[in-house]
Amino acid sequence: MKLYAILLFLFFINSVFSWKKDEFRNCNQTPFCKRARSRKPGACSLIATDVSISDGDLTAKLIPKDKVQENLDNQEIPIVKPLVLAISAYQDGVLRLKIDEDQSLSPRKKRFEVPDVIVPEFLNKKLWLQKLKSEKSEDGLGILSVIYLSDGYEGVIRHDPFEVFVRESGKNGKKVLSLNSNGLFDFEQLREKKEENEDWEERFRSHTDTRPYGPQSISFDVAFYDADFVYGIPEHATSLALKPTRGPGVEDSEPYRLFNLDVFEYIADSPFGLYGSIPFMISHGKSRGSSGFFWLNAAEMQIDVLGTGWNDEFSSVLMLPSDQKRVDTLWMSEAGVVDAFFFVGPGPKDVVRQYASVTGTPAMPQLFAIAYHQCRWNYRDEEDVYNVDAKFDEHDIPYDVLWLDIEHTDGKRYFTWDRLLFPNPEEMQKKLAAKGRHMVTIVDPHIKRDESYYIHKEASQKGYYVRDATGKDFDGWCWPGSSSYLDVANPEIRSWWAEKFSYENYVGSTPSLYIWNDMNEPSVFNGPEVSMPRDALHHDDVEHRELHNAYGYYFHMATSDGLVKRGDGKDRPFVLSRAIFPGSQRYGAIWTGDNSAEWDHLRVSVPMVLTLGLTGISFSGADVGGFFGNPDTELLVRWYQVGAYYPFFRGHAHHDTKRREPWLFGERNTQLMREAIHTRYMFLPYFYTLFREANMSGVPVVRPLWMEFPDDEQTFSNDEAFLVGNSLLVQGIYTEKAKHISVYLPGDQSWYDVRTGTAYKGGVTHKLEASEDSVPAFQRAGTILPRKDRFRRSSTQMENDPYTLVIALNSSQAAEGWLYVDDGKSFEFQRGAYIHRHFIYSDGKLSSYSNMASAGFGKFASECMVERIILLGFSPGTKKALIEPANEKMDIELGPLLLQGGLGSSVLTIRKPNVRVTDDWTIKIL
Amino acid sequence: MMKLRLGRVALLFCVMLMYGISRSASVPSKDTLLGVAPEDEKYYKGWSSSGTIKCKDGSKKFSKSQFNDDFCDCPDGSDEPGTSACPNGKFYCKNAGHVPLFLYSSRVNDGLCDCCDGSDEYDGKIRCPNTCWEAGKVARDKLQKKITTYKEGVIMRRREIEQAKLAIAREEAELSKLKDEEKILKGLVQQLKEHKEQIDKAEEKELLQKEKEELERKEHEESKLKESKAEDNTEIIGEPEKNDIYDKDALEDNHKTVGDPEISDHTNRVEQVKEDSLQDTEQKEGDFIVDGKAGPDTGNQEKHVLEDTESLSREELGRRVASRWTGEMTEQQSKEVDTSKDNDPQNHEEKLEDSHDEEYNGYDSEDVEQRYDDDDDREDQMEECGEEDHDDSSSSYKPESDDESHLSDITSINSQTWLEKLRQTARTIFQTVNIFQTPVDISDVARVRKEYDESSSKLSKIQSRISSLTQKLKYDFGMEKEFYPFYGQCFETKQNKYVYKICPFKQATQMEGHSTTRLGSWEKFEESYGIMLFSNGDHCWNGPDRSLKIKLRCGLKNEVTDIGEPSRCEYVALLSTPAVCVEDKLKELEVKLGMMNKELPQGHDEL
Structure with missing residues (x-):
């Protein structure tokens, strides 16, 4: 009786708090993490010798100070082999530090360096270092070797104790970033077993990791100077400003874990690792600005953010500047090498640009991809697809993409169709395409082990699968049951995989079909931590532990390449991935995985998307409505209102949930969700312009407030509001039945409510009434927003629709904004086939200039007119406008700010100025 | 007449001409009231003296030049x-x-042809052919077909309603008659009971007297034997007790006790029984939480599901983890949990009701049929049902045998006769049997007893019939009782591997081979008798209780089609039936067809 009661109780607990915490290793169960965390500051005894310049790099050797390291715990054999260090400088303030074993001493194995992440152009930006400057350290006790990094910044290596840092130029230049200032650097070199019976195996639950190469972890501390907060290192469901994980007053916490995992029902505030890993951290502080640190390493990583005072008891042994505010961090990785990048900033946008110069800027998506996506596990059959499609039209709700999850396949064999449910997939796609709509099917990396399945047959014959520790094709369990996993770390296998997407090979695909890569962490249901064993073997005998976090990235890359090939290089690919690694931004969108239909998941989606944006992944979003569970109607509506501003905007649901298409909750809620989706379509021109900006500069579409207001301390930890570009501030509503909502509006300029046109003062927290109609959104004074106010079935039909420009004047009666337009589909924009307009309002006139960087060969033409110009912040007496060059006088009248919604606020409007977006023109306000 | 026709042709020509013009021009002429419905034309001609018209919502004014000038001035459009x-x-x-x-x-x-006359695409970017004639013909034919169906359906419906009303009236009459009879019979039974009791008393008295005499006669003889018999007596006392346990045991676990040859020894058996009964209670307690059927077994399974993944084989582990997302594996478990519903009080009630039902059935199908098999009404009813029941391929319409017999009418004309007979018999008994006479006449006693037994069993049957009729008549059969014929009917349809069985006013199930899933119990009609709702079906793992919504469509036979599951465990289906072929709708359709025919360009044939 008791037993049953307990079991039942457990069952209950399980179904309520379903996160299977025990299935995942914590730091204490992870030997390298436990070891690294227990090291004391100053424990590192390495010194740099043989510091010189060679091949344009600064090189050095790291050896223990006393040659033979004293071992307190008596467990490690003293390592006397020197490590090789190289520091290079790149344009735009990027310092690269590499530390590896000395290859000339023939180590047991070449340690893994992650290929195909750094963009080739970056390598061309290397500064060929010529000379080295030696100087005495400030305390006079050590020698520093100094190199030029960029104007105003220098790279420095301190010889004893070894430390690498970036400082502002000059002997007493302030430190910006440093490595090993706390003496926590440790590098476990590969070695033979000390004794026969030395046990290298690691066991976790029922799994054993053979660890044939023994311990090989690396750890070190990184300090960010003049920083108030650090950000980045996704993917975690947690706040934007990273909370300390150790230090005085910090509750015992796990480090931030970077290990791509398929976490069932993750919880909304935790440092545990999710689906993606980007070891890139940004610091920001009021006094100096931003800096960044990136460690290119694909093994499991754990990162501690150390709270101020964490090392107080060791302050005597450390030589840290006391006059600079600092955030210390500890970085630990299971394997690989040190390949680290220091970004000097000093502005937040500088740091993301510098990071993007290494890993690439986000790909330019097609226009349809940034519109609304409708997904569900699963739209059952063709009839279901047609019904849902028709209902959107019936309710006048636009959407661009309908998605098919795993059930569309024949027995989870990707590239196949369940012909009972989808007898005519081409016809289905064509019917939707006729309305300008697209479809997406899912293709995962696990391949059903079925001899009659052509992909499996080929892959097993060619030896294209990841092997287990014994050398056999690894066999794991996923959706199809027994499955093997493609070794996408191998470029040959990637290009084979890419061919599978051709129209001939993917039977039933058409040009309007795009792809979704799920489960690419990889998810292995019966593997350790629901993933692949670390001792599994890839191409070139690389162990899975060494590249785990990049596996999904390579898969995403191969799929994206496949779509490019499919379209003869003329059609921009769209591939959504769940796993992430630095560089993923070049291959498509990502989403935050299997979230839950709960208010705190809506809340945490904002810092998650902001963090991804900061670390290069601009095109991201969370499942609107929450994947698991049934959202309350109010939550669903709010999610649409916030989600309409996510860069990637998709509604999705688990197959156990009730249907939740926007028209299923009564007329009023249909209207609210329609308006939310309309808002997205209205701002599509602005979003598209921002995606192009991200594509050019790496600056994300959706930004934390401090990115645009780096001096406003109040914004530094604000992650409930966010900026879309520089012009639009959105404040989410994350609670049920909210009556009021507090919004902090940064800066000293006003903000205009996008629905009412009401002006609110900047630099103030406003307590506003919460409206069920929308979440608060404001246009920043001094900006010009392009809109399209006609709502069509999909973005495709909006192509020729006229624009509305909304000018919001700042206190000096000026404003500016941009508009980017191209064909929305092809790569022609790379050859100059686009228009990029810069609208400037000053001295009483609005002018449209071309913002083309250089005249390309391509040409893009648009017939689009500007149908309406709305003037916010103008004196009410404004009556007339003169349009040049047409030399036409127009009346300025009162018109609605928004056509939808019927709020009836009238604002100054220039009606039909009849100017084309492609042309240069000027409108004088008289 | 001729003139009129000519005029129409000319008008059509004009329209076509204008149409041609407007198509070639990129912006339509302001004078054409493009996009304006005929009933609004007047409104758009009402320019004020200042040359403006108010927006329909009254919020603003717009001028002639602002009308259809591709700029939105009125918030209402x-x-x-x-x-x-x-x-x-x-x-x-x-x-x-x-x-x-x-x-x-x-x-x-927007580049897509929406109007069949192509008038929504006039900016020259796309050519939309006029497909109205073809599309219209298809639509009219379809509508005509629908009207034909409706016409026939309306007649069928009317007939069914009449029959339903008759049947209901009959049942109501029966009910009131039964109630009367019940009253009479109750009295009779009471009298007989008293009679019987008196007889019993007299008999007892007689018996006592006899016993006394006997006792006296055998007293000394017995006292001699008494001591030697003592042991046997305990044996006798022990026996029924054992049997009791044995029976209980047999219920729970036939296998172990029944036919177990080893259980012959007395003590052995007691032990065994003890063990079993212990296990029994244990099991029951377990059941209460987890499962009625599988007791400890389920417990084990549960334990696995609950986490201890360490000892699992790789494949099991994979399945187990996959099942978190899909719920597939655990479905089994949930099914078992479902059966445990028997333990919750509500289900108990249901169960009771069910067995109650069975009692009726037993009554109806055996006793009543046997006793009143010359009942004509019943056969008639059957024939009526048979008439509609022309079996078709996928969907069938079956009277559910057990419920069907409810329709049989036990109050036939001869009911009067049997009651009368009964009364008469009773009267004779009361007259002839002298209960105060001792010794009582044996044949009299038997007669009284027999009469009492018969009448009281008849009474209880009448009472159960009353309650079943009352229950039936309580159902909502629609505004005009048009759904009365559904009572006791089931509709079946096969879809892929499943057979769906829908029994209005009762329940709906999904069958796959031998396993049956309850999609729901009858709840009610919704949307003014447009939808039948079954709810509180078997629970779904990680989901809601199953439910089924059936949309009703006018059709000539009762036929279930298009069963689907748009959300997990929320089923929908379509039932075509004459029951919803209402005259108003028919009129509406006829008007619509009339309109469509009127809209026809009269000269089409000539063109």
Whole structure:
């Protein structure tokens, strides 16, 4: 009786708090993490010798100070082999530090360096270092070797104790970033077993990791100077400003874990690792600005953010500047090498640009991809697809993409169709395409082990699968049951995989079909931590532990390449991935995985998307409505209102949930969700312009407030509001039945409510009434927003629709904004086939200039007119406008700010100025 | 007449001409009331003296030049009926030859042909052929077909309603008659009971007397034997007790006790029984939480599911983890949990009701049929049902045998006779049997007893019939009792591997081989008898209780089609039935067809 009661109780607990915490290793169960965390500051005894310049790099050797390291715990054999260090400088303030074993001493194995992440152009930006400057350290006790990094910044290596840092130029230049200032650097070199019976195996639950190469972890501390907060290192469901994980007053916490995992029902505030890993951290502080640190390493990583005072008891042994505010961090990785990048900033946008110069800027998506996506596990059959499609039209709700999850396949064999449910997939796609709509099917990396399945047959014959520790094709369990996993770390296998997407090979695909890569962490249901064993073997005998976090990235890359090939290089690919690694931004969108239909998941989606944006992944979003569970109607509506501003905007649901298409909750809620989706379509021109900006500069579409207001301390930890570009501030509503909502509006300029046109003062927290109609959104004074106010079935039909420009004047009666337009589909924009307009309002006139960087060969033409110009912040007496060059006088009248919604606020409007977006023109306000 | 016709042709020609013009021009002429419905034409001609018209919502004014000028001036879109400028606007297409249509203004010049006359695409970017005649013909034919169905359906419905009303009246009459009879019979039974009791008393007295004599006679003899018999007595006392346990045991675990040859020894058996009964209670306690069937077994399974994944084989582990997302594996478990519902009080009630039902059935199908098998009404009823029951391929319409017999009418004309007979017999008994006479006449006693038994069993049967009728008549059979024929009927349809069985006023199930899943119990009609709702079906793992919504459509036979599961465990289906072929709708359809025919360009044939 008791037993049953307990079991039942457990069952209950399980179904309520379903996160299977025990299935995942914590730091204490992870030997390298436990070891690294227990090291004391100053424990590192390495010194740099043989510091010189060679091949344009600064090189050095790291050896223990006393040659033979004293071992307190008596467990490690003293390592006397020197490590090789190289520091290079790149344009735009990027310092690269590499530390590896000395290859000339023939180590047991070449340690893994992650290929195909750094963009080739970056390598061309290397500064060929010529000379080295030696100087005495400030305390006079050590020698520093100094190199030029960029104007105003220098790279420095301190010889004893070894430390690498970036400082502002000059002997007493302030430190910006440093490595090993706390003496926590440790590098476990590969070695033979000390004794026969030395046990290298690691066991976790029922799994054993053979660890044939023994311990090989690396750890070190990184300090960010003049920083108030650090950000980045996704993917975690947690706040934007990273909370300390150790230090005085910090509750015992796990480090931030970077290990791509398929976490069932993750919880909304935790440092545990999710689906993606980007070891890139940004610091920001009021006094100096931003800096960044990136460690290119694909093994499991754990990162501690150390709270101020964490090392107080060791302050005597450390030589840290006391006059600079600092955030210390500890970085630990299971394997690989040190390949680290220091970004000097000093502005937040500088740091993301510098990071993007290494890993690439986000790909330019097609226009349809940034519109609304409708997904569900699963739209059952063709009839279901047609019904849902028709209902959107019936309710006048636009959407661009309908998605098919795993059930569309024949027995989870990707590239196949369940012909009972989808007898005519081409016809289905064509019917939707006729309305300008697209479809997406899912293709995962696990391949059903079925001899009659052509992909499996080929892959097993060619030896294209990841092997287990014994050398056999690894066999794991996923959706199809027994499955093997493609070794996408191998470029040959990637290009084979890419061919599978051709129209001939993917039977039933058409040009309007795009792809979704799920489960690419990889998810292995019966593997350790629901993933692949670390001792599994890839191409070139690389162990899975060494590249785990990049596996999904390579898969995403191969799929994206496949779509490019499919379209003869003329059609921009769209591939959504769940796993992430630095560089993923070049291959498509990502989403935050299997979230839950709960208010705190809506809340945490904002810092998650902001963090991804900061670390290069601009095109991201969370499942609107929450994947698991049934959202309350109010939550669903709010999610649409916030989600309409996510860069990637998709509604999705688990197959156990009730249907939740926007028209299923009564007329009023249909209207609210329609308006939310309309808002997205209205701002599509602005979003598209921002995606192009991200594509050019790496600056994300959706930004934390401090990115645009780096001096406003109040914004530094604000992650409930966010900026879309520089012009639009959105404040989410994350609670049920909210009556009021507090919004902090940064800066000293006003903000205009996008629905009412009401002006609110900047630099103030406003307590506003919460409206069920929308979440608060404001246009920043001094900006010009392009809109399209006609709502069509999909973005495709909006192509020729006229624009509305909304000018919001700042206190000096000026404003500016941009508009980017191209064909929305092809790569022609790379050859100059686009228009990029810069609208400037000053001295009483609005002018449209071309913002083309250089005249390309391509040409893009648009017939689009500007149908309406709305003037916010103008004196009410404004009556007339003169349009040049047409030399036409127009009346300025009162018109609605928004056509939808019927709020009836009238604002100054220039009606039909009849100017084309492609042309240069000027409108004088008289 | 001829003139009129000519005029029409000319008008049509004009329309076509204008149409041609408007198509070639990129912006339509202001004078054409593009996108304006005929009933609104007057409104758009009402320019004020200042040359303006108010927006329909009264919020603003617009001038002639602002009408259809591709800029939205009225928030309600009333200045732009012919363009896409206002998101709230509506575009009217005439669709001559077919039905006129209002479009969202967002469909105007969006590159997609929405109006069959192509009038929504006039900016020259796409050519939309006029398909109204063909589409209209298809639509009219379809409508005509629908009307034909309705016409026949209306007649069928009327007939069914009449029959239903008769049947209900009959049942109500029966009910009231039964109630009367019940009253009489109750009295009779009471009298007989008293009679019987008196007889019993007399008999007892007689018996006592006899015993006394006997006792006296055998007293000394017995006292001699007494001591030697003592042991046997305990044996006898022990026996029924054992049997009791044995029976209980047999219920729980036939296998162990029944036919176990080893259980012969007395003590052995007691032990065994003890063990079993212990296990029994244990099991029951377990059941209460987990499962009625599998007791400890389920417990084990549960334990696995609950986490201890360490000892699992790789494959099991994979399945187990996969099942978190899919729920597939655990479905088994949940099914078992479902059966445990028997333990919750509500289900107990249901169960009781069910067995109650069975009692009725037993009554109806055996006793009543046997006793009143000359009952004509019943056969008639059967025939009526048979008439409609022309079996078709996928869907069948079956009277459910057990419930069907409810329809049989036990109150036939001869009911009067049997009651009368009974009364008469009773009267004779009361007259002839002298209960005060001792010794009582043996044959009299038997007669009284027999009569009492018969009448009281008849009474209880009548009472149960009353309760079943009362229950039936309580159901909502629709405004005109049009759903009365559904009572006791089941509709079956096969879809892929499943057979769905839908029994209105009772329940709906899904069968796959031998396993049956309850999709729901009858709840009610919804949307003014447009939908039948079954709810509280078997629970879904990680989901809701199953439910089924059946939309009703006019059709000539009762036929279930299009069963689907748009959300997990929320089923929908379509039932075509004459029961919803209402006259008003028929009239509406006829008017619509009339309109469509009127819209036809009269001269089409000539053209």
